Amino acid sequence: MKLLSLVLVNLGRNKRRTILTLLSVTFAIFLYCALGGVLDTLAESIKVGSETGLVTRNKISLVFPLPLSYRDRIAAVPGVKRVSVSNWFGGRDPNDPHNFFAQLGVDAATYMPLYRNAAFMSEQTACVVGEALFKRMKWKLGQTVPINGTIYPGSWEFTIRAVYRAKRKSFGEENLLFHWKYLDQHGMGGRALVGIYVLELSDPARASAITREVDAMFENSAAATRTETERAFQAGFISMYGNVPFVLRVIGLAVVFAILLVAANTMAMAIRERTSEIGVLKTLGFEHGTIFRLVLIEAAVITLGGGALGALSAKLLIEGSHFNAMGFLPPMTVRWSTVTAGVGMAVLIGAVSGLIPAWQASRLRIVQALRPAE
Amino acid sequence: MAAIEVRDVYKEYQRDSQRIPVLSGLTLEVAEGDYVALMGPSGSGKTTLLNLVGGIDQPSRGRVVVHGTDIAGLGGRALAQWRSRHIGFIFQLYNLIPVLTALQNVELPLLLHRMSGAERKKRARTALELVGLGDRLGHYPRQLSGGQEQRVAIARALVSDPAVLLADEPTGDLDRKSAEEVLVLLERLNREYKKTILMVTHDPHAAERASRMVHLDKGVLS
Numbered sequence: 001m002k003l004l005s006l007v008l009v010n011l012g013r014n015k016r017r018t019i020l021t022l023l024s025v026t027f028a029i030f031l032y033c034a035l036g037g038v039l040d041t042l043a044e045s046i047k048v049g050s051e052t053g054l055v056t057r058n059k060i061s062l063v064f065p066l067p068l069s070y071r072d073r074i075a076a077v078p079g080v081k082r083v084s085v086s087n088w089f090g091g092r093d094p095n096d097p098h099n100f101f102a103q104l105g106v107d108a109a110t111y112m113p114l115y116r117n118a119a120f121m122s123e124q125t126a127c128v129v130g131e132a133l134f135k136r137m138k139w140k141l142g143q144t145v146p147i148n149g150t151i152y153p154g155s156w157e158f159t160i161r162a163v164y165r166a167k168r169k170s171f172g173e174e175n176l177l178f179h180w181k182y183l184d185q186h187g188m189g190g191r192a193l194v195g196i197y198v199l200e201l202s203d204p205a206r207a208s209a210i211t212r213e214v215d216a217m218f219e220n221s222a223a224a225t226r227t228e229t230e231r232a233f234q235a236g237f238i239s240m241y242g243n244v245p246f247v248l249r250v251i252g253l254a255v256v257f258a259i260l261l262v263a264a265n266t267m268a269m270a271i272r273e274r275t276s277e278i279g280v281l282k283t284l285g286f287e288h289g290t291i292f293r294l295v296l297i298e299a300a301v302i303t304l305g306g307g308a309l310g311a312l313s314a315k316l317l318i319e320g321s322h323f324n325a326m327g328f329l330p331p332m333t334v335r336w337s338t339v340t341a342g343v344g345m346a347v348l349i350g351a352v353s354g355l356i357p358a359w360q361a362s363r364l365r366i367v368q369a370l371r372p373a374e
Numbered sequence: 375m376a377a378i379e380v381r382d383v384y385k386e387y388q389r390d391s392q393r394i395p396v397l398s399g400l401t402l403e404v405a406e407g408d409y410v411a412l413m414g415p416s417g418s419g420k421t422t423l424l425n426l427v428g429g430i431d432q433p434s435r436g437r438v439v440v441h442g443t444d445i446a447g448l449g450g451r452a453l454a455q456w457r458s459r460h461i462g463f464i465f466q467l468y469n470l471i472p473v474l475t476a477l478q479n480v481e482l483p484l485l486l487h488r489m490s491g492a493e494r495k496k497r498a499r500t501a502l503e504l505v506g507l508g509d510r511l512g513h514y515p516r517q518l519s520g521g522q523e524q525r526v527a528i529a530r531a532l533v534s535d536p537a538v539l540l541a542d543e544p545t546g547d548l549d550r551k552s553a554e555e556v557l558v559l560l561e562r563l564n565r566e567y568k569k570t571i572l573m574v575t576h577d578p579h580a581a582e583r584a585s586r587m588v589h590l591d592k593g594v595l596s
Contacts, residue, residue: 009473280469284483285458287451366430
């Protein structure tokens with residue numbers, strides 16, 4: 001027998017209590033990491049946008065469109081290689097209005113210049129859908145998908161001609177891309193309004209100069225522009241979540257704090273039940289420090305075990321299930337840094353919950369400990 | 375040299391604002407290899423004296439010297455180490471750890487000594503064989519009778535080979551037969567293994583087995 005086996009034997013005294021405490025820590029850390037995963041996913045989604053590509057949108061808000069006539073003027077700015085257009089469609093599945101997925105009207109030739117699927121390119125109502133969405137909806141190639149327009153009212157139909165697989169997970173596979181021309185002709189009455197312009201640069205070093213030039217060009221127009229990097233544009237989306245990331249962090253910490261109190265209470269109870277045994281150990285010659293370590297390690301085994309289990313299962317289960325919050329997020333990711341932070345939280349729970357009982361046990365006077373309980 | 379030398383020892387406890395004297399200028403000497411029974415009514419200070427000799431409590435005043443070491447001068451850590459090497463405790467209620475087997479309970483004090491696991495097990499087994507429980511190594515306390523539990527406790531007290539054994543009412547919770555077995559065992563440890571024993575007891579029959587009997591009343595020896 002070794003001192004560590006003494007710890008394990010003590011943990012096995014009340015198996016139900018040990019397992020329940022371990023599971024409560026597991027659950028708390030799972031939740032902490034899952035909420036952290038949402039923040040990780042949002043942060044990852046910013047990275048979809050490049051630092052050298054630019055996006056031009058209406059200066060007032062993304063909600064307001066820009067005229068198509070800006071396209072050629074932007075394309076004429078030195079350093080701009082290609083200009084594409086994209087509009088948020090915001091349609092709803094008529095069969096299930098709560099079934100959310102993104103639909104974008106894009107100029108395929110410039111938005112996906114390397115994509116040359118003849119069936120898609122030649123048919124105005126054709127669309128390309130992400131593989132995850134395709135599988136989730138159990139769609140088939142060639143199937144016609146009805147969607148009710150909200151921004152562009154009416155009943156729309158799209159024919160699935162291709163399925164894409166995202167090279168980067170954060171791009172997401174829950175999107176439906178269709179021809180911008182279709183949107184223009186059937187939804188805008190030929191007014192040719194653009195949601196955003198996507199600028200590909202021939203000289204990325206001139207990105208900031210181009211940004212200034214484009215915005216200066218339309219400064220006094222009816223629709224002034226705001227040009228920024230794709231990454232900054234994505235970050236702007238994240239900022240629309242407002243205080244949600246803060247709230248998620250607070251909820252995560254609150255859960256951890258609640259479990260800390262539970263674990264501390266459990267440890268205090270476990271040690272109080274063993275007061276006379278601690279007295280015996282001290283009588284046999286166990287020093288204050290040894291008793292302190294025994295109790296602290298006991299708390300650490302429960303919390304670290306539970307914490308590691310919770311953090312790793314968050315990583316494996318969430319990423320393995322490709323959870324995407326019904327399409328509101330790209331497939332969720334839980335970064336290793338979040339897993340480490342979760343385990344760190346578990347260590348903190350262990351330290352704080354074990355510290356006071358360990359200190360009390362180590363300071364316990366033998367005579368007092370051996371006195372029969374009143 | 376006396377194995378135990380208690381000189382002019384006072385012990386007071388503080389309860390709220392009240393000072394309660396327990397020992398008042400007590401002096402006692404126990405020679406090496408002696409077997410002393412300490413008798414007296416409840417509250418006379420017997421257990422307090424035993425605790426002072428074992429270094430688990432400190433006198434308010436006076437000296438307690440055990441095998442040449444003035445234990446009042448030792449700090450917490452040194453005192454714990456000293457206890458693990460020189461003193462074996464036997465309690466009335468055995469105080470075994472319920473989740474450990476007999477062998478593990480006896481091994482417990484040896485965890486504080488530098489030795490291999492095999493050596494620890496060997497010594498613990500020898501101690502249990504000495505108390506006649508060589509066939510109960512893997513039994514948990516709940517699987518043993520009161521007398522057997524007390525014998526495991528004696529094996530635990532012996533395993534570090536301390537010179538002094540302190541027994542606080544070792545037969546107080548046992549039936550006559552088991553008490554007799556324990557007393558025979560203590561006698562044997564004193565006679566054959568030359569252990570100095572200081573035993574607190576209420577039982578005159580148990581006290582008669584000691585080589586010397588002292589009475590304590592209201593904190594003074596009579």
